[in-house]
Amino acid sequence: MEIKFNVRVKPIGMMSIGSIYPIFLGPDLPFTKKFFLKNGKKIIKYYIPGSSFKGALRSSCCRIAESFNFKSCGEIDIERIEEAHRRIGDLCDVCKLFGYPKSNASGIIKVSDLESQSNVNVQTIASIRIDDKSGKVAEGALFTSEKVYNTEFIGEISLSTNDVDLIGLTLLSIAELRLDRFGRRSIIDIMIEDNGRLESVIKNTKWMTLLTELRRWLYYEIL
Numbered sequence: 001m002e003i004k005f006n007v008r009v010k011p012i013g014m015m016s017i018g019s020i021y022p023i024f025l026g027p028d029l030p031f032t033k034k035f036f037l038k039n040g041k042k043i044i045k046y047y048i049p050g051s052s053f054k055g056a057l058r059s060s061c062c063r064i065a066e067s068f069n070f071k072s073c074g075e076i077d078i079e080r081i082e083e084a085h086r087r088i089g090d091l092c093d094v095c096k097l098f099g100y101p102k103s104n105a106s107g108i109i110k111v112s113d114l115e116s117q118s119n120v121n122v123q124t125i126a127s128i129r130i131d132d133k134s135g136k137v138a139e140g141a142l143f144t145s146e147k148v149y150n151t152e153f154i155g156e157i158s159l160s161t162n163d164v165d166l167i168g169l170t171l172l173s174i175a176e177l178r179l180d181r182f183g184r185r186s187i188i189d190i191m192i193e194d195n196g197r198l199e200s201v202i203k204n205t206k207w208m209t210l211l212t213e214l215r216r217w218l219y220y221e222i223l
């Protein structure tokens with residue numbers, strides 16, 4: 001069974017997501033965007049790559065899984081992942097949900113790109129990079145990054161499972177992510193739009209309260 005629902009994301013304050021494609025004569029760290037032609041006009045669409053969102057969701061999941069009695073191997077290295085799974089006697093719940101590198105198990109969660117709705121407010125801002133070790137400004141560390149604000153992105157999550165607890169673990173990870181840092185030190189709020197689809201599967205479970213909570217913004221105003 002495949003359950004699909006939308007996630008709506010808005011930055012609290014300003015958000016930057018680094019693009020892997022360098023653009024000459026532009027900011028050092030441009031926000032990710034797609035270009036396409038519409039009636040001969042070039043259209044720019046700002047977006048959050050699905051892979052970035054999924055990666056951030058996985059990190060959130062690792063952090064909270066054990067506090068809610070889910071199994072997490074907590075490993076990144078492939079050999080140690082497999083060793084931990086052998087100890088558990090199964091894939092851990094985090095890897096069941098997200099898959100893990102080099103395995104045939106691709107996970108049950110898919111995340112589409114999250115695309116900007118309406119106009120995007122963009123500003124290029126100069127920042128300095130602080131050296132993690134010394135706590136001082138790193139040499140030659142002035143860079144510019146493109147930040148967006150007052151905008152919303154929408155994408156789709158699909159879960160190919162009817163295991164209510166794995167759906168619950170997904171909701172917990174989303175709830176954790178909206179209190180955490182995303183991308184380059186950005187804070188985001190997340191809201192779920194499920195048209196009753198999630199509700200029909202989890203309505204008589206303990207996860208329903210969390211879904212109700214996630215159907216509205218956590219932050220109602222821009223800080």
Ligand SMILES: [Zn+2]
Pocket residue numbers: 072073074075081085091092093094095096100
């Ligand atoms: Zn694992």
